[in-house]
Amino acid sequence: MTSTSITDATRELLLSRIRDVPDYPKPGVLFKDITPLLADPAAFTALTDFLAELCVRHGATKIVGLEARGFILAAPVAVRAGLGFVPVRKAGKLPGATLGQAYELEYGTAEIEIHAEDLSAGDRVMVIDDVLATGGTAEASLELVRRAGAQVAGVSVLMELGFLSGRARLEAGLRDAPLEALITL
Numbered sequence: 001m002t003s004t005s006i007t008d009a010t011r012e013l014l015l016s017r018i019r020d021v022p023d024y025p026k027p028g029v030l031f032k033d034i035t036p037l038l039a040d041p042a043a044f045t046a047l048t049d050f051l052a053e054l055c056v057r058h059g060a061t062k063i064v065g066l067e068a069r070g071f072i073l074a075a076p077v078a079v080r081a082g083l084g085f086v087p088v089r090k091a092g093k094l095p096g097a098t099l100g101q102a103y104e105l106e107y108g109t110a111e112i113e114i115h116a117e118d119l120s121a122g123d124r125v126m127v128i129d130d131v132l133a134t135g136g137t138a139e140a141s142l143e144l145v146r147r148a149g150a151q152v153a154g155v156s157v158l159m160e161l162g163f164l165s166g167r168a169r170l171e172a173g174l175r176d177a178p179l180e181a182l183i184t185l
């Protein structure tokens with residue numbers, strides 16, 4: 001389900017600040033680089049404002065950001081929305097008691113972790129990331145959110161790489177929660 005109502009002008013602005021880098025980090029991968037967008041205060045503000053609005057609209061009580069690029073978006077969104085931020089980190093980076101989940105992505109395999117104590121049964125979590133590619137990272141994060149005892153309010157990403165079918169892969173994990181993608185490529 002998508003219920004995004006970003007304006008065409010904002011979408012064009014965001015799209016114009018995403019740089020294509022061919023063959024990075026491996027041959028055959030077209031890397032979508034968001035650093036030009038982050039360097040443009042108008043684009044970065046428009047993006048974080050819109051994501052914060054989505055979090056409120058979907059009744060989120062916590063924001064989960066996915067390391068590393070997801071942190072850059074999710075932290076200002078959490079502040080803007082007045083909600084707590086919970087990091088999902090690559091394995092071995094969190095000092096407390098963690099839950100872990102292994103997953104595959106477009107160019108390798110990885111494992112992510114969360115501090116279980118940061119979420120509770122009453123929480124509704126919006127997961128935020130920059131890119132939905134194969135959906136492996138987001139799928140693993142939904143597992144972690146549920147294993148930590150919280151509900152999923154949705155997944156919001158700046159861009160979805162439609163040809164990698166992450167949306168289909170996430171369907172089961174989302175159940176009826178929304179997947180919001182501001183840009184679909």
Ligand SMILES: O=P(O)(O)OC[C@H]1O[C@H](OP(=O)(O)OP(=O)(O)O)[C@H](O)[C@@H]1O
Pocket residue numbers: 066067068069070104105106110129130131132133134135136137138166
């Ligand atoms: O849908 P998927 O196939 O799982 O891919 C999407 C994920 O891949 C990228 O992260 P990456 O693991 O490259 O880490 P980074 O943010 O630290 O660069 C991106 O930021 C997403 O988190």
Ligand SMILES: Nc1ncnc2[nH]cnc12
Pocket residue numbers: 029030031032033105106131133134161
């Ligand atoms: N093609 C891509 N560009 C940027 N980030 C990604 N994460 C997974 N695939 C990606």
